[in-house]
Amino acid sequence: MWTSVFVSGIVLGSFYTLISLGFALIFGATHTFNLAHGELLVLAGYVAYWLWKAFGLSLLFTFPAAVVVALLLCFVLQRLFSLLSEPRELNSIVVSFGIAILLQNGMLFCFSGDYRLIRVPVLNQGFHLHQIYLSYGQVALLALSLLVIALLYLLMRHTYVGKALRATIQDREAASLAGINVSGMGVVAFGIGAVLIGLAGPLYGCIHYLYPTAGPQATLLAITITIFAGIGRLRGLILGGWVLGLAESATVFLWGASWRELVSTIILLTVLALRPHGILGRDER
Amino acid sequence: MPFLRLEVLSKKFGDFWALREIDFSINEGEIVGLVGPNGAGKTTLFNLITGRYRPSRGKVLFRDQEITYCKPHEIRKLGISRTFQSCRPFAKMTTLENVIAGRVFSGKFRLFPQRIDIDTAEELLELVGIAHKAQTPAGDLTLSEQRRLDLARALATQPRLLLLDEVAAGFSPVAVKQAVELVRRVQQKGVTLLIIDHFLTLSLRVSDRLFALDHGEKVAEGTPQEVMRNREVIRAYLGMRHEEP
Amino acid sequence: MRGTKTTKRRHQELRLADSILLLGFVFLLLLPVLARDSDYVLQVFTHAVLLATLALAWNILGVSGSISLGHAAFFGVGAYGSALLSLNFGFSPWLTVPLGGLVATVVATLMGLICLRLRGAYFALATLAFVEIPKVITDNWDGLTKGSLGLVGLPGFTALRLGRYSVDFGASPAAVYYLVLCSALLLASLVALIFRSNLGLALQAIREEEVAAEAVGVQVQRYRLLSLLVSGFFTGVVGGCYAHLIRYIEPGLVYGIHFSAVPMIFAICGGRFTILGPALAALILYPVDQFIFHPLLPAGHQFLYGAVIIVAVLFMPSGFWGHLRKGQFALLKTRSVE
Known part of the structure; x- marks a missing residue:
């Protein structure tokens, strides 16, 4: 029994990492928190749902549209964030909170408050592997999550833009001294973040019900994993996702689904209590 | 007893x-200048004395009482106050409120500022010469006015020992002269002073003794004349100049 | 020359601000007479005043510079505390509402222990996450709280008797309105006192320059905790009032992000550094939302709140009331000015 808890925890955790990547990247490069992250994700899911439902488009072809919508919105977000005054971290929270409200109401207006799910029947079938039942949905989710993470890893390691972005995330001042356009990298981070959100959104719509206020839960997951990982560590994000996924599936197994929401809260508050100066660890001299 | x-x-x-x-060590009633180039550790020393940082080793004794690990507000209660290099005014509060805030948290706790707190604050603003700005938000003051305000706020806490961090940096000769007079008046009120003074504008004129730091170590101590003749001090200051392109 | 011009303009602005305040106050006092034909109008304003009280309570913490995204925790605990006490022990709401506030204070202590070591953005995120704790516990404690079913049939405020006169809150919406208005005025006076007291001075000093505040002897953490507790208590009281006015609560409603977001939005739009700004923003924005945007856009009318908070943070960080009263925010006057 525990093996299947473990497997579903890893699958869930990989997916959680996938949905936090955009948030973490934007935070790392620009030091702003995008509290509208979950709403963008849900909106990308709605776009996929709408194309799938209204035009019968295969799920695979909905990804480009979701990416385009996420890119447009992230561009607006980036423009707004560039207007922020100090303290930027805190102000970005308040502004993006406002954007989250705007998006929630926009989605309520466009898609109503009904619960929606992108149903792909094949994903619910499955097979047995050494007595562990795996659904094709789980396998696809794990494979796609790991694929996107791997692509991001290659991008960050082996392209000029990726290297510049990593340098910006690790040390903004040093990066700008080395001739990297730091604010330009912020725009790039929003762009890549948007692509990641656009890829994660339709998947989210396949395994979670979509409704206008589903966003904050996803945002909380992203915050938790990002703060758990610390800044600029892709491996930390994967580990954070797995820890969260495993803790959630163990909690659901032991105490029931209604306690699941508490898991990310407790992990987040614990990490913050251990690192009260925040994950940047700046110590004022 | 120091x-x-x-x-x-x-x-x-x-x-x-x-x-x-x-x-x-500092004796009661003295004015001591703390000099040294940038990064010598002057402000760090202030932060250790006022309890903002905990020392890695060693002790701080104030009137024969060990205060090494006391909290900032406890040290404040014993009578040590400081000003800041960057002034740190409470920007959205008025100048007067800034000084009142300096006063009301030192003594017995009262729920509201008393008449006497306001009166004393006004007197202090007069002393430092910015009484006409009493109702201005502190953030709108000029740098020189902010330094005076910072001094008034520190004086409002009724200190026995006052640590001044670069009070006269960037002042015009006239303003430096005023600052010299001000420091002397503060001393006459029975306050002992330790003054950080990177450019020696103030300390050469008012200090009884100088204490020179470089790279976190003591390099000289004595009367201003003695310290200024000290080769280590000259090297620390001039050497730095020479290395600059 | 230029100086006198700006002084003159500032005086005009201040006079404008004062007249707005006076007119608004008279309007609020006369509202039950003006709107005697429409229970709906009165209902909307009752709720607006309730939200104004909530924003005032939020700002007791807000003035210290901390932005909380978790006040729904206190609101919900206050509502549930008060509701359960009245349902299980038959106490009158007049007693259980303050008790609910005390329960909220206990939760505020817990939040303080966990979150107050953090500053700025991290404090905000921690409070946002913290709400889940009381919410999930309430949701799961079926035996006590009936879980996600919620509590129905809560008693309303009982009639008050004073000699021969009696005020029946069950029968008269106007009585309820005046009750809520009175509590709002009481809290506003209390906030004014706090702002002018040494506590207010300490909180503002912490907000402006924590290091300097520490240096003048402010015990920063103690004052931050105190402001959180007071803020939590009054938020809990408002939560209790809400429970007994609506007479139905469920976890998703009272712990919902709405009751964390709305006081923050009102406080920041109105002006976090002013006494009345948060309340005024609630009294303007909520009726605008209900009377104008709700009929136009039944689904999605609350986009208004998102829009105003974005505009406020980016373009008017001291809030509209703070902007109007600029130059007159001095709380302590000199002799000469008087």
């Missing part, structure tokens, strides 16, 4: 010794 005494006081940030084995 008024303030530091014993082998040291502070390490990571692998970097910001201060190393400082032994030093």
Whole structure:
């Protein structure tokens, strides 16, 4: 029994990492928190749902549209964030909170408050592997999550833009001294973040019900994993996702689904209590 | 009995010794200048005395009482106050409120500022010469006015020992002259002063003694004349100049 | 020359601000007479005043510079505390509402222990996450709280008797309105006192320059905790009032992000550094939302709140009331000015 808890925890955790990547990247490069992250994700899911439902488009072809919508919105977000005054971290929270409200109401207006799910029947079938039942949905989710993470890893390691972005995330001042356009990298981070959100959104719509206020839960997951990982560590994000996924599936197994929401809260508050100066660890001299 | 005494006081940030084995004392009623080039550890020393940082080693004694690990507000209660290099005014509060805030948290706790708190604050603003700005938000003051305000706020806490961090930096000759007079008036009120003074604008004129730091270590101590003739001090200051392109 | 011009303009602005305040106050006092034909109008304004009280309570913490995204925790605990006490022990709401506030204070202590070591953005995120704790516990404690079913049939405020006169809150919406208005005025006076007291001075000093506040002897953490507790208590009281006015609560409603977001939005739009700004923003924005945007856009009318908070943070960080009263925010006057 525990093996299947473990497997579903890893699958869930990989997916959680996938949905936090955009948030973490934007935070790392620009030091702003995008509290509208979950709403963008849900909106990308709605776009996929709408194309799938209204035009019968295969799920695979909905990804480009979701990416385009996420890119447009992230561009607006980036423009707004560039207007922020100090303290930027805190102000970005308040502004993006406002954007989250705007998006929630926009989605309520466009898609109503009904619960929606992108149903792909094949994903619910499955097979047995050494007595562990795996659904094709789980396998696809794990494979796609790991694929996107791997692509991001290659991008960050082996392209000029990726290297510049990593340098910006690790040390903004040093990066700008080395001739990297730091604010330009912020725009790039929003762009890549948007692509990641656009890829994660339709998947989210396949395994979670979509409704206008589903966003904050996803945002909380992203915050938790990002703060758990610390800044600029892709491996930390994967580990954070797995820890969260495993803790959630163990909690659901032991105490029931209604306690699941508490898991990310407790992990987040614990990490913050251990690192009260925040994950940047700046110590004022 | 020395008024303030530091014993082998040291502070390490990571692998970097910001201060190393400082032994030093101040007598009651003195004005002592703390000089040294940038990064010598002057402000760190203030932060250790006022309890913002905990020393890695050593002791701080104030009137024969050990205060090494006391909290900032406890040290404040014993009678040590400071000003800040960057002034740190409460920007959205008025100048007057800034000084009142300096006064009301030192003594017995009262729920509201008393008449006397307001009166004293006004007198202090007059003393430092910015009484006409009493109702201006502190953030709107000029740098020189903010330094005066910072001094008034520190004086409002009724200190026995006052630590001044670069009060006259960037002042015009006229303003420096006013600052000299101001420091003397503060001394006459029975306050002992320790003054950080990178450019020696103030301390050469008012100090009884100078204490020179370089790279976190003591390099000289004595009368201003003695210290200024000290080769280490000249090297620390001039050497730095010569290395600059 | 230029100086006198700006002084003159500032005086005009201040006079404008004062007249707005006076007119608004008279309007609020006369509202039950003006709107005697429409229970709906009165209902909307009752809720607006309730939200104004909530924003005032939020700002007791807000003035110290901390932005909380978790006040729904206190609101919900206050509502549930009060509701359960009245349902299980038959106490009158007049007693259980303050008790609910005390329960909220206990939760505020817990939040303080966990979150107050953090500053700025991290404090905000921690409070946002913290709400889940009381919410999930309430949701799961079926035996006590009936879980996600919620509590129905809560008693309303009982009639008050004073000699021969009696005020029946069950029968008269106007009585309820005046009750809520009175509590709002009481809290506003209390906030004014706090702002002018040494506590207010300490909180503002912490907000402006924590290091300097520490240096003048402010015990920063103690004052931050105190402001959180007071803020939590009054938020809990408002939560209790809400429970007994609506007479139905469920976890998703009272712990919902709405009751964390709305006081923050009102406080920041109105002006976090002013006494009345948060309340005024609630009294303007909520009726605008209900009377104008709700009929136009039944689904999605609350986009208004998102829009105003974005505009406020980016373009008017001291809030509209703070902007109007600029130059007159001095709380302590000199002799000469008087």
